[in-house]
Amino acid sequence: MEGAWRWLREHAVQIVGVLVVLYMLIPIVVIFGFSFNDPAGRYNFTWVGFTLDHWSNAFGIPELNEALLTSLKLAVLATVIATAIGTLMAMALVRYEFFGRRAANFLIVIPMATPEVVMGSALLSFFLILGTFSLGFQTLLIAHVMFCISFVVVVVRSRLIGFDRNLEEAAKDLGANPFTTFRLVTLPLIMPGIFGAAMLAFALSIDDFVISNFNSGTTVTFPLYIFGAAQRGIPVEVNVIAMILFFFTCAAMGFATWQQRRAEKMTSVRPEQETTIAVPAGAPAAT
Amino acid sequence: MRRRVAPYFLLGPGAAWLLLFFVVPLYYLFELSLNAGVFGSYHFDWHWANYSDALSLYDTQFERSFLYAGLATLFALLLAYPLAYTIAFKAGRWRNVMLFAVVAPFFTTYLIRTLAWETILSDQSPVVKVLDTLGLAPEGHVLATGGAVIAGLTYNFLPFMVLPIYASLERIDVRLIEAGKDLYASATQTFFRVTLPLSAPGVVAGTLLTFIPASGDYVNAQFLGSASNQMIGNVIQSLYLKQSDYPAAAALSFVLMAAILILVLIYIRFAGSEALMGEEAV
Numbered sequence A: 001m002e003g004a005w006r007w008l009r010e011h012a013v014q015i016v017g018v019l020v021v022l023y024m025l026i027p028i029v030v031i032f033g034f035s036f037n038d039p040a041g042r043y044n045f046t047w048v049g050f051t052l053d054h055w056s057n058a059f060g061i062p063e064l065n066e067a068l069l070t071s072l073k074l075a076v077l078a079t080v081i082a083t084a085i086g087t088l089m090a091m092a093l094v095r096y097e098f099f100g101r102r103a104a105n106f107l108i109v110i111p112m113a114t115p116e117v118v119m120g121s122a123l124l125s126f127f128l129i130l131g132t133f134s135l136g137f138q139t140l141l142i143a144h145v146m147f148c149i150s151f152v153v154v155v156v157r158s159r160l161i162g163f164d165r166n167l168e169e170a171a172k173d174l175g176a177n178p179f180t181t182f183r184l185v186t187l188p189l190i191m192p193g194i195f196g197a198a199m200l201a202f203a204l205s206i207d208d209f210v211i212s213n214f215n216s217g218t219t220v221t222f223p224l225y226i227f228g229a230a231q232r233g234i235p236v237e238v239n240v241i242a243m244i245l246f247f248f249t250c251a252a253m254g255f256a257t258w259q260q261r262r263a264e265k266m267t268s269v270r271p272e273q274e275t276t277i278a279v280p281a282g283a284p285a286a287t
Numbered sequence B: 001m002r003r004r005v006a007p008y009f010l011l012g013p014g015a016a017w018l019l020l021f022f023v024v025p026l027y028y029l030f031e032l033s034l035n036a037g038v039f040g041s042y043h044f045d046w047h048w049a050n051y052s053d054a055l056s057l058y059d060t061q062f063e064r065s066f067l068y069a070g071l072a073t074l075f076a077l078l079l080a081y082p083l084a085y086t087i088a089f090k091a092g093r094w095r096n097v098m099l100f101a102v103v104a105p106f107f108t109t110y111l112i113r114t115l116a117w118e119t120i121l122s123d124q125s126p127v128v129k130v131l132d133t134l135g136l137a138p139e140g141h142v143l144a145t146g147g148a149v150i151a152g153l154t155y156n157f158l159p160f161m162v163l164p165i166y167a168s169l170e171r172i173d174v175r176l177i178e179a180g181k182d183l184y185a186s187a188t189q190t191f192f193r194v195t196l197p198l199s200a201p202g203v204v205a206g207t208l209l210t211f212i213p214a215s216g217d218y219v220n221a222q223f224l225g226s227a228s229n230q231m232i233g234n235v236i237q238s239l240y241l242k243q244s245d246y247p248a249a250a251a252l253s254f255v256l257m258a259a260i261l262i263l264v265l266i267y268i269r270f271a272g273s274e275a276l277m278g279e280e281a282v
Helices: A002-010 A013-033 A062-095 A100-111 A118-128 A137-163 A166-173 A179-208 A209-214 A224-232 A237-267 A271-277 B003-035 B049-057 B059-090 B091-108 B111-122 B128-135 B144-168 B175-183 B187-198 B198-218 B219-224 B232-241 B246-270
Strands: none
Touching: A002 A013, A013 A237, A013 B059, A013 B091, A013 B111, A013 B144, A062 A100, A062 A179, A062 A237, A062 A271, A062 B003, A100 A137, A100 B003, A100 B059, A100 B187, A118 A137, A118 A209, A118 B003, A118 B198, A118 B232, A137 A179, A137 A209, A137 B003, A166 A179, A179 A237, A179 B232, A209 A224, A209 B091, A209 B232, A224 A237, A224 A271, A224 B111, A224 B175, A237 B091, A237 B111, B003 B246, B049 B059, B049 B246, B059 B144, B059 B198, B059 B232, B059 B246, B091 B144, B111 B219, B144 B187, B144 B198, B144 B219, B175 B187, B187 B198, B198 B232, B219 B232, B232 B246
16 A cells, blocks of 8 residues: 555556546547437437447538548648648848848747637628628638648748758769759758748648638638537537548658658768778777 | 839739738728618718717626636647657647647537537536536536637637647757756746747747637637627627628728737737738748
8 A cells, every 4th residue: 555655646647647648639539439329319419329320421521521621622722732831931141141130030930829719709800891802712711821830930940950061062062953852962961841831831732721711712621611510410420530530640640750761861861970980800899 | 113013013913902802992891880870771971879889788708708818828828838848849740740739629610619519518527527516517518608608719719829839849959958957047038038938939929829719709709609608709790691781791890800900019019010920021
């Protein structure tokens, strides 16, 4: 008994930590569990019985499919645009000292420190007063690119800061022109950062509700569909699709981690580490 | 010459996008907040009364937003610190698994996560039955109370608290903590005089990243609260999208942004600016 108390006291922090992790996973378990539910009415809130019907019928609700397709299209486009222009911004901020650099940093940070409801309502005000953009897919795209850029810059920038510029110098010394250097040296090395940034942008875009709620017009994305359906009862298929997205994202995360490890191996080929390899044959092994 | 224009060329598209679709809209928000008239005939008129009207009508929702967001931030900090500490110092080979568990909720849609809490906290759920027997659920229900909204906010923004704290703990030189022990400080003293101060930037960043989105949120109050738990985000959403009372909504939105900006500035005055700007920006 005494020993058990001591163990508990010594491991109190870990125990709390593990409990918090479990707490974070509870809703995922609930979503997964209730994707097998067979609700009696329209509301999927109480457990009735087990069924696989909703998994086999995952794409059987036309409005839901359409919303999901809109979300995917929007997320892919927003990710491509935001990742491209965000990567360029990160390059400018890390590699150049120039007038207005602080202002540019501020411009990137401030959207991340603004509540979504303010961004959404400001953009709606802009679109309403201007009147040139009709609310719909195009305004959603504008909004999604806008809130993704900052996150792309932050992720790519952190990758560029640890970049060994000698590798680029070496490429130039070997006669590569700036474009070839970028394509064959810089890009492969910062690729994990760009890929990570793109994944983050995609996740932010596909999950966005608040800003889309303000600027969607009559276009319906996946989160907007859920919000609309919440009042009249959400079909179980929503849980199924949420879990499919979840597993898909997990797989993409795994791929990103693998790519990151590969890139780390690539960068580890450095002159100062060659000295350890260049031990003459037959020399006594270091103990 | 080429080196001097290159950064502007790289910065151009992104900066233009942010200026045109973030900064300029804020100006339009401000302009709309000073419009007068009724729906269909709104016109700019320096109508400052929108602000005093909106604030006197919705002051309770404003106060409630900051109260709920503040409490959610506090609870998130209390939950996140032990977790971040465990991942940074105690997890060993479980570190990546635990980090994955922290970000995993992001892989399920925000709205569905919140709806899952609606299921968990509904009157029939075993969780609520347990809370009821412990006397923590007055009249046997949790849903549609302020507590449910705060719980939802705490849950939804918890990863934003965990990750910055973890990042700052992970950077701490373990030798500093060992030095504290070598100098005969107790574990508690070492924690409060060495570890906690060194992780302060992470705590500051985490509290900002939790408090800011929580104070403007309206999803949790919508799904988990009742009419008497509405936050300022709910009011802005409903005035904009249901009642089309744009000037009042714009005024509220502008006040929300200003209030948060002032709070953040006061906060980083005490806590240091690198937390918000990120160490890279220095």
